[in-house]
Amino acid sequence: MTQIVKEVASEAEFSAVIDCLWDSYYNPYTPFMNILFPVFSATEEGYAAAVSDSKARLWxxxxxxxxxxxxxxxxxxGKVFSGAHWNFHEVSPYVNGVPKLKETWHPEGQGQEFATHILNQVYGFRGKRMWRPHAQLDMMFTYPAQRRKGYGSLLMKWGMDIAERMGVEVLVEASDQGIHLYKKFxxxxxxxxxxxxxxxxxxxxxxxYESDLKDLMFWWMWKPHGGIYEEGKTDLPWVAKLHE
Incomplete structure (x- = not known):
């Protein structure tokens, strides 16, 4: 059958997409999952509880x-092979500055403080640059058995077409596994x-927690509307803003 991209329209569809997210980010294991969706008990019941909590929170x-x-x-x-989360901002959420976040899904204590510390770095870095309308690829994931079948390109094209129609720049915070695909776009x-x-x-x-995130890095990748960034040639809007 021909594969198509569909947008989630019901909570049942959403639940199936998040199941795909969990299987993808646990094979191989992505340490940042423990910040976003902590598993508090190393049992099947603890894992199921974390999945259930993530679905309710994200929905x-x-x-x-x-x-x-x-x-x-x-x-x-209706079977999910691969999924993604896009945001399309007609007005930047950072136009009035970067809000300070407090993570709430860890219990009070050092786990919550650690997650808050890390998330504010990530969002702070993003907010200082994306002060204009923009699109952002927030997550992309594929069931391990369905990888290398072109599904990532389908999900990318869906979002990039919308960004093109909006006339906005696009951001993705990439892991090393995704860099090659994003360069293609x-x-x-x-x-x-x-x-x-x-x-x-x-x-x-x-x-x-620090040990779990040891050596965590991501690549901040950007595409201006209507072109491709060239170092020394393309104006970086956030640099210009600093000098206004």
Whole structure:
């Protein structure tokens, strides 16, 4: 059957897409999952509870955010092969500055403080640059058995077509696995970012989380509307803003 991209329209579809997200990010394991969706008990029950919590939380965010679009690849059977989350901002959420976040899904304590510390770095880095209308690929994932079948390109084209019609620049924070695909769609690396988790007198809990994120890096990739970034030639709008 021909594979197509569909946008999530029901909570049942959404649940199936998030199942794909979990299987993808656990094969191989992506340490950032423990920041976003912590598993508090190393049992099948603990894992199931974390999946259930993530579905409720992400569905709530999605329903309350008009910029949020969850999409997936299927063959009309309804089965999910691959999925992605895009945001399309007609007005930048950072136009009035970068809000300070407090993570709430860890219990009070050093785990919550660590997650808050890391998330504010990621969002702070993004917010200082994306002060104009823009599109962002937030997540992309594929069931391990369905990889290398072109599904990522289908999900990318869906979002890039919308960004082109909007006339906006596009951002993705890439892992090393995704860089090649994003380059095919005209993205270029602007910065390589290493997360800083160092504090004075860390507790053992902090050290455990820090160890899980050891050597975590991501590549901040950007595509201006109507072209491709060329170092020394393409104007970087956030640099110009600093000098206004």
């Amino acid at each position: 709530s965010y999605h329903k309350g955010d008009p910029t949020s679009h969850w999409i997936y690849v299927t063959d009309n059977s 005209g993205f270029r690396t602007i910065d390589k970012v290493a997360v800083d988790s160092l504090i004075d007198n860390p507790s053992n809990t902090w050290r455990r």
